[in-house]
Amino acid sequence: xxxxxxxxxxxxRNGETWTVERRTIGDLWIKQITTSFGRIGESDFQKIxxxxxxxxxxxxxxxxxxxxxxxxxxxxxxxxxRVRTYQDIEKMDIVFDTNDADTVYFPYKALDEDGMDNKYQxxxxxxxxxxxxxxxxxKTVNDIYHV
Numbered sequence: 001x002x003x004x005x006x007x008x009x010x011x012x013r014n015g016e017t018w019t020v021e022r023r024t025i026g027d028l029w030i031k032q033i034t035t036s037f038g039r040i041g042e043s044d045f046q047k048i049x050x051x052x053x054x055x056x057x058x059x060x061x062x063x064x065x066x067x068x069x070x071x072x073x074x075x076x077x078x079x080x081x082r083v084r085t086y087q088d089i090e091k092m093d094i095v096f097d098t099n100d101a102d103t104v105y106f107p108y109k110a111l112d113e114d115g116m117d118n119k120y121q122x123x124x125x126x127x128x129x130x131x132x133x134x135x136x137x138x139k140t141v142n143d144i145y146h147v
Contacts, residue, residue, distance in 0.1 A: 003096040008056075009069075013088040013116050018079050019066040026057035026130065033104055050105045053136035054092075055144055060129040080131045087111060087121040089135065106135040 008025070010018045032052030039045045063080040077085065090108070093101040111117040122140040123133045126147035134141040141147075 003098050003100065005094055006097050007095050009093040009095060009101070010089050011091045011093075012082075012086065013090050014086075016082075017069045018082075019069055020056075020058055020062045024059040024062035026059060027055065028057070029053075029055045030104060048105055049103060050107070052107065053134070053139070054104075054106050055134045055136070055141075056132070057145075058131040058133070060131075063131070080125050083123050083131060083133060084125065087117040087119075087123075089118070089121060089133070107137050109137070 006022055008020045010020065012018070030051050031054070033049050034051075035047060035049055037045065037047045058080075060080075063078045065079060083089070089106060091103055091105045093103050095101045106118070107120045109119040111119045118135065120137050121133070121135045122142070123131060124141050124145070124147055125131050126145070132141050132145045132147060134144050136144075
């Protein structure tokens with residue numbers, strides 16, 4: 001029996017998380033997931049899975065903070081507002097019905113000196129209330145979704 005994805009868990013650079021249930025996801029595309037192995041300095045060796053680009057459509061039902069998420073700012077502005085305000089999604093767990101998870105890292109380039117925001121991340125809330133996120137070195141959310 002094949003594993004089925006149940007939800008995605010996004011990790012922000014400030015330590016916050018956001019869980020998006022499968023039923024609240026429309027369009028989803030993760031391009032060119034590869035495997036890398038190594039370590040930085042004396043840290044533990046790690047296997048990571050970077051992707052070439054990422055895009056997702058999230059329905060309005062997901063615009064809330066899940067009680068199991070770590071959250072510092074989403075309570076005040078909702079998660080859609082949080083994503084729109086800060087371009088700092090670093091990685092995502094694809095969580096399966098077996099409770100196994102695959103972690104995918106997104107393309108990243110610092111927007112400024114502090115390095116928190118990602119130049120490659122763009123997002124928009126469309127008139128239908130859906131949140132569209134794109135993390136891509138060449139295309140923006142407007143290039144892909146035209147909303």
